[in-house]
Amino acid sequence: MLFHTRDFVVTEKLDYFAAGASVMYGMYFAPIRIFRLDKPDAVGSNTGTVLRMWTALCVALYLAHVGYLSFVRFDYTYNMAANIAVGVVQNILWTSFSIQRFRKVGRMWAAWPGLIVAWIVLAMSLELFDFPPWWGMLDAHALWHLGTVGPTIWWYNFLIKDAQEDMQNSRLKA
Template sequence: MAPGLWAVAAAALLLLLAGPVGASQGDKEPVYRDCVKQCSRTNCTGARLRGFQSTQPPYMALTGERMPYVCFWFIFNIYFNYVTYRQYWPFARFLCFEEPASALASLLNGLACLLMLLRYRSSVPRQSPMYHTITAFSLVSLNAWFWSTVFHTRDTYLTEKMDYFCASAVILYSIYLCCVRTLGLRRPGVSSMVGVLLILAFTSHVSYLTFVSFDYGYNMAANATIGMINLLWWLGWCWQNRRTLPYWWKCGVVVVLLHGLALLELLDFPPLFWVLDAHAVWHLSTVPVHFLFYSFLIDDSLHLLNTEKIGVKLE
């Protein structure tokens, strides 16, 4: 099994023992906590609960309606300050989607990834040295975008952890993909060793967030650090091969765009029309990047296959 898939499997096992996550600033507000208690006491039992369930649309019953959600707007209308609740802004819901713009953006990213994976598999023979590694990376990415869509549709402790953990798995597998392409084709033992180290790093990361503290700052710092390693590694490879591989620029543009667009997450502005926030803008902006990235992967895989056929030493 590919290291990225082992990482996802490890995350799923750890989630079976998952504990509670830490609260955001808004969750600690006394008025908010009182609102949740009062709402639960008066609306989540007996006749009121049965009445709510009887009038609930089927699509809402399918994903589950959270009674505390009404308290977000209640507190926001009192303070009208920019305090987030459960680590995000209050959003205008659409059907069963709690964060409709982010859910749509995650879905579009997943569809773009799936479309380009199918194009890759139809364009590149299985004999290409990177074929299986890239296919596995695509499956790990699709899994992450699936859970991102689910999380932005229905925020629970489980969906939040799956979103965070699967996103970390993609970042770590990106390191593995880079290692295989730059070192592993000539020295398979190196990529195997790096794969084991990445599995251990992922397991430690998930274990800390699950059993010690679900620290949002630590998670962001860890992912940013790994992402920077990935960025510098790929850019070094691009610079080294700029004279021999005419498609090298595609890789360089992709890694710079992905890391540059991630800075949009730092804006954290109040959602436009209570729908479009910085997180949604970030996810929407990454949709076109999939097409350029897979264009690079197709060109590079065909190049590797051709050089292998004529007995040329792999770069």
């Protein structure tokens, strides 16, 4: 919001680096949930090591990304390409997770991540196919921001349902 009202060097960096952090965090979280790296006993004894290595890799990639943009060159094309590449990987992960879960449990909300991802891809196309602002004020980027409100709420509801189901399952096992 700050960046969109005041375009300074610092607000631009805050906008881009925060967006990058959010995309990178999504990438970090996806395999942890999908492959259950948060539950060492469920997958295998070396899961803790895998999780630590994954954490270190994600932190290193993010720092390298911010370092490149800060100290080498603020390359908008590279930044966009990096975010799209990382985004596409997690979209594929969540879509296949949804298909598998939906087939297994048959409940509609198991398919939510895949549907949310599809929504994000549609909204994301506004970022890629830019057009001149309507009435000189409403541009593609504003619509992209508007388009991210719905899936954020939807995603939060999925996380709650997923955590509740997990709690029930562990109670059943105990």
